Amino acid sequence: MSPTFSPARPRPLAWMLAALLLALLAGCATVETSSGPVSRMTLSATMVQAETLANQAATQKGAQRRQTVDQIEALLSGLDNATLQRDAAALPAGNPLYNYAGRALLRRGLPLPRPFDRSAWQFDAGNRPPADSDGYRPPVKLAVLLPLSGNLATAAAPVRDGFLTGYYGETRRRPEVTFYDTSTGAIAAYDRAVAEGNDFVVGPLGRDEVGALFNRGTLPVPMLALNRAQVPPPAGNASFSLSPEDEGIAAAEFLLDRGAHSVLVIGAEDDTQRRAVASLRERLAERGGVVTDVVGEGTADFAPFAAKPGGIDAIFLATRGSAARQLIPRLALAGLAGKPRVATSQLLSGTGKAEEDRVLDGIAFPSESWTTHGIRNLPPAVSAAAILPNAKGPAARLFGFGYDAWLITAYLERLATSATGIEGATGVLRIDGFGNVQRTPAWSTFSNGIAVPLASATQR
Template sequence: MLRSALLLLALALVSGCASVAVTPAAPVGEPAAATPAARLAEEGRHLEAARAYAAEAGAARGSARERSWLRAADQYWLAGDPGAAAQSLAQSNRRRLEGRDAFLHDLLASELDVAAGRHAPALARLAQSRESVPSPLRARWHAARAASLEAAGRSFEAAGERAWMNESLDRAARIDNLRRIDELLRALPDDALAAGSAALPVGHPLYLYAGRALTRRGLPLPRPYDRSASAPGMEALPPAERDGYRPPERLAALLPLSGPLAAAGQSVRDGLLAGYYGENRRRPELRFYDTAGTEGVRGALVQAQADGAQMIVGPLGRDQVDALFSLPELELPVVALNRGSIAPPPGSTTFALAPEDEGVAAAERLLDRGMRRILVVTQADESANRALASFRERLRAGGGEVIAEVVVSDANPDYVPALQQALAGGRPDGVFQPLRAAQARLLASQMDSAGMMGVARVATSLILSGANLRMDVELDGIEYPELPWLLGLRGGLPDAEALGRTLPTAQGGGARLFAFGLDAWKLAAYADMLARDPAAQLRGATGELQVDGFGLVQRRPAWAVFSGGRSRPALDGALLPDAGAP
């Protein structure tokens, strides 16, 4: 916990905002706990350590005095007192210092410059090569450079410095840092992002983030991701088919087949089996393992590996995915069926029908149509909140803005006053409404009265919650991201409605999980192709699938529009069959 606190404090001082950085546990260039001051520093008692070093400096002579003042300055800086840090640093003669001490003097001077807004001299002092920077100070060096480069408008380079910092950060600090990297990249125009990505050397950690940003914009990668040419364990398998089909010989599916999540697990299971038995070529030996048993995910994994499995599909819960990726026993590539907080290990992927993806898709839908000024109408709902957070971020990155947000509730069914107040700043280009069906119908009935006749409306699949064929004529014209399979865009798959009449696990809400299982099979069967080729795509039941450099499955959905109370393919948003894609 102490290390995490220091990380956050140091860069907050450097950049003037909440962010992340790193500090060594013990004073640089000095054995841990060599003096009372050093022990205080090691314990994180920075203000006391600073005063102890200042006292040591008063009694020292020569280079020892310069080093003690330097350490006092460093501890004052870490204690959040830049004024005292500057005064102490001024007492330390840079010319009498060598090696790491000389570098720390320059770094502190640079951090103080950054805090004061003097970015040009800070960058001049921080011009060393990364390899020449002492390891304990490397993350602070990157943090100071990132702040100065961002202030200078060099966003791509600033993102690169932040990418180097990730290995030194704990989980909470890393999440904040990754969010800022994405923001910096999303603010770049296409040509600057493409040129910067192409110039990155092989192995640079920013390439994964830049590649993901390029893929989101539909731009090509300048080169494949810096990763293994094949998924682990695939080398001994027969060669891939012409379309990339290369399943393992033994596949294990870890799903909840009993307990409270059994219905969801059975829908995914039956979708996976439908894809499995729909394939006429070589198929793996497929076994299912119940993750709801007494041993849970660990027991299922141990048994699957003992049975000779070469690949895992599942588990289904977010906590279970984290548990699986944390297990030291995990030796197989995984197609996880949710996204947890732990990144997938090399060779593994995570696949989810996440609200965040729909928020991004909705923002891109509006931006592609030239709609920049967007009114948001939402409700208190976890799915709506998650979709809205990603919508805001993507809209802002694309040059758009949320002009107002209206939160509706069942307690007040009259939305007109709030809508009219939101229109005080002008008429929006479009409306984003992550609402359930009942609230969406009520909003639709009041749009004209609020002065919003003809404004384009985009929702999320949350609008299907509480759907009613007779009443949903109120929703005509509203678009939302949908699974291609449920819109009749089958791509060689069985008809969804016909299948639902005969298979209970493909009915109602289970239809989405059934489609999810269909695509889980495809991801397992084409894992090798997706690992080898970053541009490879699968046309699946849930959308167009692609794996980024982090092992996250990126899904581009189809678009549906309400017409006559029914969901139908939007004419310019449907994913059309493509004979060249598996």
């Protein structure tokens, strides 16, 4: 059944036809599995301490619980990969620490020893028909909450088109879909979706909107929020986000895995980059690393920072590509040209001319699986961009995000009940024991001024 739009408005024929064309090129989702033996052994002292805190957190709420959770995550972050994997496998079923340990494993791109414990967070499939053999079990009647008009409609358009590409690319049973405009209020749109009999909701996009809905506690219809709020998802609900905090964590893990513990940060002043820097700093500190300095992209001389006692192991660039091109010669003058360099995904912004971008060669940055190496369930990014404007340039990332929102919706039960991950457009997708979708990104670099997959960054 085809999607409908609410309130009634003309359907943009161009993007509907484009989505259909893309769908004809698309295949089915592939599922990545991970497995390993579970064994009992003596837990490390750190894990025992974290276990005590996890038992406390199970009875806490609000700010007190958030503080305890922060302590748990700090303890787990201090464990090396081998100890974390060993201790997580040793935790018995039902242990409240396991979900925290599993989330820490996913953030490092490491496999789970077994599925998350779902005693507190359980997904109810309601009256959906039985799942197919690959776990495909979409809703019966689906509501999508997006700003279809107003200032945010432009940003929402590639999310919508990516979602519809996934929807039309599926040849099996598909739900009836209705789009609800959130420009006049996401809560009102959600309430209307519930009143009209939808059994699942995707959206909204705004952080405050998501927080307002999650603060309601138990929701009558489960939802996949397209952002992450300060409030955790209520039981049975989930959230999915391309957050800068996740990029900061991914960059920190990337550097730590390569032995870099002292990192010089060069950051822009916008909120997105500041959040990525704060996340990187926190994760490095938790795992024994340090940010030596945070300096602006307008810094003229990096020699004083390079000469500090202890030295610099690597450089983190929280800047756009256009600014990074100006920074690289200055870093070379300070003797830092040979240091590993990692950036946020915004490095791609302001690039596209190989002769200018050669100066960026060797910088690693998180990227989308679809645009990096392609995935079976989507046509090549170049082909999609030629058909649909909302699938090219900076919008390609949001297009992939929308596509993955459909995948998560269709495979949510599979994600919630197993240790498997779905290979989506934005990376490998898994859902932790608290309803948060965890994304393991692909990694890219520049070679001769062209963005290419980073061969040394294995997607785990």
